[in-house]
Amino acid sequence: MDIDLSSDDQLFQSEVRQFLADNAYVAGSDYNEWRMNWFRLAREQGGWDVPKWPEKFGGPGWTPTQHYIWEQETAQAQTPWDLPFGLSMLAPVLMNYGSEEQQQRFLPDIRDRKVNWCQGYSEPNAGSDLANLKTTAELSTDGSHYVVNGTKIWTTLAHIADWIFCLTRTDDSGKKQEGVTFLLIPMKQEGIEVKPIITLGGAHSVNMVHLTDVKVPVENRVGEEGKAWTYAKGLLAHERTGLAGISRSLVALEKLKRQASSVNRGNGSLLDDPSYRMKLAQLEVDLMATEFTELRSLASAAAGAEPGPESSILKLKGTEIQQRVQKLTVEAGGIYSAAWGAMPVGHKFAHGGMSGYLASRAYTIYGGASEVQRDVIAKNVLGLKK
Amino acid sequence: MNFDLSEEQQLLSDSVARFVSDQYPLDQRQLTVLSEQGFSSEHWQTMAELGWLGASIPEQYQGFGGNQADTMVLMEQLGKGLVLEPFFASAVLAASALKYGGSDTQQNEWLPQIADGSKQLTLAYAEEQARFDLHDVITRAEQNPDGFTLNGHKSMVLHAASADAMIVSARVTGAQTEKSGIELFLVDTNADGLTINAFPTVDGLRAAEVKLNDVSIPAAAKLACSEGGFNVLNRVAIDGILALAAEAVGAMEVLYKDTVAYTQEREQFNHPLSNFQVLQHRMVDMFMEYEQCKSLLYRATLEVVQRGDEAQRTVHALKYLIGKNGIFIGENAVQLHGGMGMTEELRIAHYFKRLLVIDAQFGNHDYHLAQFAG
Numbered sequence: 001m002d003i004d005l006s007s008d009d010q011l012f013q014s015e016v017r018q019f020l021a022d023n024a025y026v027a028g029s030d031y032n033e034w035r036m037n038w039f040r041l042a043r044e045q046g047g048w049d050v051p052k053w054p055e056k057f058g059g060p061g062w063t064p065t066q067h068y069i070w071e072q073e074t075a076q077a078q079t080p081w082d083l084p085f086g087l088s089m090l091a092p093v094l095m096n097y098g099s100e101e102q103q104q105r106f107l108p109d110i111r112d113r114k115v116n117w118c119q120g121y122s123e124p125n126a127g128s129d130l131a132n133l134k135t136t137a138e139l140s141t142d143g144s145h146y147v148v149n150g151t152k153i154w155t156t157l158a159h160i161a162d163w164i165f166c167l168t169r170t171d172d173s174g175k176k177q178e179g180v181t182f183l184l185i186p187m188k189q190e191g192i193e194v195k196p197i198i199t200l201g202g203a204h205s206v207n208m209v210h211l212t213d214v215k216v217p218v219e220n221r222v223g224e225e226g227k228a229w230t231y232a233k234g235l236l237a238h239e240r241t242g243l244a245g246i247s248r249s250l251v252a253l254e255k256l257k258r259q260a261s262s263v264n265r266g267n268g269s270l271l272d273d274p275s276y277r278m279k280l281a282q283l284e285v286d287l288m289a290t291e292f293t294e295l296r297s298l299a300s301a302a303a304g305a306e307p308g309p310e311s312s313i314l315k316l317k318g319t320e321i322q323q324r325v326q327k328l329t330v331e332a333g334g335i336y337s338a339a340w341g342a343m344p345v346g347h348k349f350a351h352g353g354m355s356g357y358l359a360s361r362a363y364t365i366y367g368g369a370s371e372v373q374r375d376v377i378a379k380n381v382l383g384l385k386k
Numbered sequence: 387m388n389f390d391l392s393e394e395q396q397l398l399s400d401s402v403a404r405f406v407s408d409q410y411p412l413d414q415r416q417l418t419v420l421s422e423q424g425f426s427s428e429h430w431q432t433m434a435e436l437g438w439l440g441a442s443i444p445e446q447y448q449g450f451g452g453n454q455a456d457t458m459v460l461m462e463q464l465g466k467g468l469v470l471e472p473f474f475a476s477a478v479l480a481a482s483a484l485k486y487g488g489s490d491t492q493q494n495e496w497l498p499q500i501a502d503g504s505k506q507l508t509l510a511y512a513e514e515q516a517r518f519d520l521h522d523v524i525t526r527a528e529q530n531p532d533g534f535t536l537n538g539h540k541s542m543v544l545h546a547a548s549a550d551a552m553i554v555s556a557r558v559t560g561a562q563t564e565k566s567g568i569e570l571f572l573v574d575t576n577a578d579g580l581t582i583n584a585f586p587t588v589d590g591l592r593a594a595e596v597k598l599n600d601v602s603i604p605a606a607a608k609l610a611c612s613e614g615g616f617n618v619l620n621r622v623a624i625d626g627i628l629a630l631a632a633e634a635v636g637a638m639e640v641l642y643k644d645t646v647a648y649t650q651e652r653e654q655f656n657h658p659l660s661n662f663q664v665l666q667h668r669m670v671d672m673f674m675e676y677e678q679c680k681s682l683l684y685r686a687t688l689e690v691v692q693r694g695d696e697a698q699r700t701v702h703a704l705k706y707l708i709g710k711n712g713i714f715i716g717e718n719a720v721q722l723h724g725g726m727g728m729t730e731e732l733r734i735a736h737y738f739k740r741l742l743v744i745d746a747q748f749g750n751h752d753y754h755l756a757q758f759a760g
Contacts, residue, residue: 127724129654154725199728200720200735264515266563275752330742331750334517335542338743340588345595346514346541354588354742361720362728369724371664 005065013069019045020077035080039113050111052088057095057107064298075247083157086110086117088242089235090165093182097223097231106184118187120152120166120209121232128372130167131176131229135211137168137183139218139225146170146183146221148214154366158194158207161187166211167232170225182228184220185211199362201355236368240311243367244318246294249287252325256280259349260332270332279331283324290317309381312373319363319370326360329353389684395459401436402460406467412733418470419590423548425470430503439477440501442625444485447497454625458632458687465636468736470591472508472545474629476500479544480507482625483553487570487618489610496551496572508549509626510540510573510596511619518749520555520619521565525598527556533605534558534571536579536598542747546594547584549575553609554598555619569615572607573598589740617695624690624701627748631683631708634744637737638679638712641719642672644734648723665722672718675711682707702758709751712741 005013023041025034042048046060051070053059062070091110094103109115126133135150148168158164164185171179187194191214196204223231257280263270270276297310330337333353336346344351364370378384391399409429418426433439442457443449450456457478464473481500484493499505516522525538536556546552551574560567573580579601584594611618646669649659659665686704689697716738720727727734745751 122725125653127654132654198730200730200739202730206725263517265517273752273756275756330746331752333746334750335512335746336514338542338587338589338746339585339593341585343583343585345583345585357742358588358739361717362725364721365724365728369721371662374664 005069009063009065009069012066013073015045016070016073019048020073020079025078025080036113038080043111050087050091053091053111054095057091057103058111064295064301068295068298071247072250075251082113083116084242085119085156085161085165086115086163089119090117093165093222093231093235096234097182101219102184102222115163116157116161118155118158118161118164118209120155120164120185122154123151124153128369130232131180133167133169133180135166135168137170137181137216139170143218145218146181146216148183148185148211148216150211152209152211153206154197155194155207155209156205158187158209159196159204163187164209165222167228177229179226180228180232181225182222182231183216184222185214185216189214191215199359201359203355203359237311240315240367240373241297243363244290244294244314245322246287246291246314246318249318249321249325250291252322253280253284253287256325256328256332259329259347262349263332263334263347276328276331279324279328283321283328286317286324287321290314290321293317309377312368312376315367316364316370316373322363323357323360326353326357330357391459395456398438398441398456399459399463402438402463403466405432405436406463406469410467410469412736415468415470415590415736416730419586424545424586424590424592425472425548429469430471430506433471433473433477434501434503437501439473439503442477442485443481443497443501447493447501449497449501453691454628454687455691457625457629458683461629461632462636465633465740466640468589468637468733468740472506472548474626474633475508475544475549476506478629479509479622479626480553482622483509483570483609483618486613486621487609487611487615491606492572492609505550506545506548508544508546508552509622510543510546510552510554511623512541512543513539514541515562518753519563520623521568521616522563523555523557523568524562525554525556527558527569527571527608529558533603534608536571536573536601536603538598540596540598542587542593543582543596545592546575546582546596547592551575552596554596555615556598565616566614568619570609570611570618571603572609573601573603577601577603587743589743590736591743620698621695623748624695624698627701627705628683628687628690630744630747631679631686631704634708634712634741635676635680635683637740637744638676638715641715641734641737641741642669642676644732645669645672645719645722648726652724659722668718668722672715675714679708679711699758702754704754705749706751706754706758709745709754712745713751716741 023038039049047058048060050059055061087110091107094106121130123133123135137146137148139146164187166183166185168181168183169179170181191212193210195208197206197208198204199206260270265273294314297314330353333347333350336350337354339345437450438460440449441452441460445451477500484496500507511520513524527534527536538556540554543552551572554571554573555568556571557567558569579599581597582594584592587593649665652659682704686697686700689700719734720738723734726732
């Protein structure tokens with residue numbers, strides 16, 4: 001055991017810092033041009049545009065420590081916006097279960113950020129109980145295509161997506177976990193209707209997606225018919241790890257301290273307020289521990305293990321920490337956190353603090369609610385039975 | 387000891403409950419939220435006609451002469467309806483300020499108009515640097531031969547844009563955080579030099595930043611406040627906290643009951659969610675915290691009615707518990723509703739937002755716990 005970075009890792013860290021500094025966005029320049037250029041240059045570094053992809057598919061083949069360094073450095077720098085759906089959620093499924101033809105067809109566009117994907121998992125009656133999904137895919141008599149009917153819900157960014165990867169039911173005669181099939185479906189076609197859902201913070205990011213008699217060619221099926229539950233489960237573990245957001249919370253905590261220091265209290269600032277100070281301290285302690293829980297998980301991943309039950313610990317702790325940062329932002333805003341609408345009032349950060357807090361309430365619901373994560377740990381780690 | 391409502395209080399409670407169930411469906415409320423004024427003039431008139439606006443105003447000024455316990459009964463029911471009308475600003479805050487600080491002439495002029503709804507008033511007490519301290523006042527009132535000139539900036543003034551007048555706390559003498567030297571002034575919202583920058587709050591109500599730039603008012607616009615401006619303001623804040631706490635208790639009741647109902651309907655893993663013990667226990671906690679808030683609300687209200695501002699410490703305890711438990715109940719109502727809890731479609735979202743705003747008004751839970759601890 002050693003807590004310090006090796007000299008190789010230190011070298012890597014400075015290379016990453018150099019890269020991020022050299023390619024920072026210049027205010028006023030064309031954002032989209034910078035974004036695409038950034039990914040191109042990152043690729044030339046040796047697969048830095050797809051850090052989590054295996055070497056076989058063009059990834060950098062980093063050690064866990066290198067991944068950790070990358071997360072830390074990029075959380076503090078301005079990097080171009082990116083979406084996880086194709087890159088981190090679909091790509092691993094294609095790499096593990098897709099045909100070579102599917103890999104060649106879809107992975108390059110995902111890597112080039114040319115195609116936006118969304119995830120068709122949850123349904124109105126399949127939330128925490130995802131296996132209860134009812135969207136049907138019926139194989140045509142000539143065996144050339146599936147006909148898909150059903151409704152997906154909470155579909156993030158479906159309104160800008162080109163494709164959706166969907167869990168569908170091809171057989172309902174057995175256990176719920178059987179008869180689930182993984183299909184890739186273009187969004188821009190007849191029979192697909194996207195309805196916005198406005199959430200607590202007032203934002204439109206999730207949707208309801210209705211599929212009516214949508215024809216999907218069989219070559220768009222990933223893996224075997226009826227076996228997709230296994231594929232999806234692995235994917236959910238990846239999703240959970242990604243949702244913990246530890247590096248981002250470390251940066252957010254520093255920002256929160258700066259904001260609190262700008263709120264005057266008597267001769268000092270809110271940072272001198274004993275109860276606020278204690279809450280910040282408790283948060284920091286939890287974050288320090290969770291940071292190392294993540295590192296331990298990375299280390300076991302390096303030994304070749306798939307993300308397992310520890311991904312549930314990270315999701316639980318990580319999302320609760322993110323919520324606490326948001327809550328303390330609202331508390332720092334004091335009376336001004338209640339202000340809503342276009343006009344900033346009072347402390348600058350208070351504007352947006354409340355909508356951030358409200359939006360954060362979803363963190364312990366999506367990607368497997370906290371109650372479900374605790375069930376996973378109880379069952380798979382502690383060996384407790386219902 | 388007796389914690390039962392009197393016959394009059396029961397009638398009042400029933401009448402507000404009926405109004406809420408008849409006049410306040412969520413879809414209608416959300417349309418009103420989007421209107422420019424942000425509340426319904428028709429409802430305002432109804433509230434005047436039914437005597438609610440004058441519930442705590444003495445009978446000699448055409449009110450019903452009720453006390454904080456009567457206001458509690460009213461506010462708890464209004465809280466269940468998420469009512470948008472400026473009842474709290476005008477019939478609680480401004481009415482209390484005039485009751486405790488107004489001269490006979492001022493009371494004669496204004497209280498009957500608050501009671502019949504013909505005038506809508508509000509209280510401008512908060513300032514940015516003060517955070518939650520009522521005695522931290524920079525806004526100045528300078529005396530001159532004709533009266534006073536006011537200069538300063540008041541924050542988060544409830545319903546200022548639709549108000550006819552506001553009662554403003556300003557400093558006549560003393561340093562920024564001294565309790566002495568603060569006085570209250572009645573200022574017409576049309577006064578020269580007064581600017582109102584209005585905006586909605588997250589709960590759908592309205593507030594404003596108010597700037598006072600050489601606003602001239604006559605000497606008669608200063609509230610008499612024989613016990614001192616700060617003491618009056620503090621008593622108004624106590625009434626305000628009691629009223630907000632009652633409203634919050636009403637909102638919490640809706641949240642825990644809606645959650646219990648939803649988990650009985652919603653099935654996952656072939657069972658209603660309500661069958662899962664972990665969720666049952668969470669709802670038990672929500673229910674217990676609601677009951678605790680209600681108990682402390684009764685305790686604080688009755689202490690204030692019978693012992694006045696000797697009950698200050700209990701009022702701090704109440705505002706702490708209401709803020710903390712309101713957020714606990716709101717967050718768990720959302721969590722147990724799952725994705726649906728995140729939508730604006732269900733009413734729980736709106737009750738949760740109201741509880742968040744209530745925590746931030748007249749001092750949040752941390753502030754009052756610190757005051758309570760002393």
